[in-house]
């Protein structure tokens with residue numbers, strides 16, 4: 205039954221077992237998940253860039269051709285059947301996993317909140333956060349290799365909270381918010397790797413669910429209390445006075461959503477979007493920065509070139525990064541893009557096939573799930589013979605880049621791609637432009653062991669050591 209398919213459907217991955225199909229491949233830890241995803245990707249790339257596999261009764265298509273992936277992503281806007289189910293208590297109708305009809309309305313409303321003018325308002329926060337990590341890293345100078353990921357993760361989490369909710373969140377609330385977020389994500393990852401906990405009827409009796417519910421309670425309480433505080437402040441102060449009082453402060457995402465015309469988003473929807481932005485925005489940018497630091501430390505000529513560019517742009521000073529500096533950091537941008545190509549943060553994204561989709565060589569049938577293999581797109585031979593090498597220089601000359609506009613999918617592809625890509629590039633450039641002016645990194649990326657929870661991550665973080673350039 206598993207191997208039977210309509211003639212125009214993609215071929216089935218070999219090795220399906222009775223009843224469970226290929227689900228056994230995914231039993232195990234996050235290291236195994238990454239291994240299996242690499243295996244499925246290479247099978248898919250070697251079999252016409254589209255295949256299918258089964259997890260119990262569910263059929264999943266996998267697609268690794270950039271044009272086909274683009275077609276799927278712009279035809280089917282529903283996310284796969286599991287993502288929303290796993291996150292609905294916290295993210296509700298937030299952009300990331302909401303139903304297509306809600307997503308279309310919300311994305312239109314929220315898009316303007318990510319415009320350049322708003323993002324420029326966050327530059328002082330990015331600078332402050334970069335200086336914060338520089339002083340925290342002082343204790344690690346000349347101490348040998350250490351786990352830089354903890355510093356980076358914490359820093360990006362604080363930054364996203366400051367730009368989503370601002371400092372209306374008090375210190376104790378902030379601590380419990382960050383902790384609860386972390387535990388919530390860990391619970392979800394635990395469930396993801398235990399196929400038997402996928403059905404809600406079984407999951408609700410597990411201890412993981414109990415722990416997760418407690419976290420959701422805290423996260424909702426904190427978010428609601430910030431929202432109420434902001435509403436009360438606005439009521440007390442006339443709108444013109446409120447503008448004067450807060451004129452110097454950047455507008456954070458919560459302010460922007462509250463300012464939408466009355467009734468466009470309910471308080472519940474604003475809360476869902478805040479949690480979504482925080483969840484989608486902090487771990488992704490943090491991980492790219494963590495990988496970038498390892499790669500930069502492992503490639504001294506790359507580090508020297510970045511440093512040279514930083515000296516030129518900042519005139520040899522340690523001044524803050526300003527609006528006009530971002531576009532001048534051309535080589536740093538190339539390094540970040542190459543990091544995201546080499547270690548694609550989200551190696552796949554899911555879609556639900558709600559209508560038949562005709563691809564180059566086959567048809568995906570409605571009623572199944574589909575994984576767009578972004579990792580496969582970044583390993584496509586169109587990138588050239590050095591596809592498996594880290595080579596930022598490829599980004600400096602358009603002639604050495606693939607002609608296909610969907611070759612780079614670090615932020616996904618199609619209309620439902622990442623809304624925060626410009627924010628992410630700015631926050632990462634700001635942090636690295638400070639850190640790399642002050643510290644020289646040493647690392648060895650060949651020691652990295654990778655795992656996949658929902659994002660690609662290094663298993664342990666003790667690979668980077670730092671020297672203070674002031675003492676060299």
Ligand code: HEM
Nearest residue numbers: 299300484485488489549550553616620621622623624628
């Ligand atoms: C380097 C950092 C980042 C990476 C690699 C990344 C990657 C992604 C990916 C792969 C998706 C899924 C798209 C899809 O399903 O096709 C996504 C969606 C999303 N991202 Fe990002 N992201 C990053 C940073 C951010 C930041 C900083 C924010 C917010 C400030 C953000 C907010 C979102 C939101 C709200 C969505 C859902 C968009 C929608 O469905 O309309 N992301 N991102």
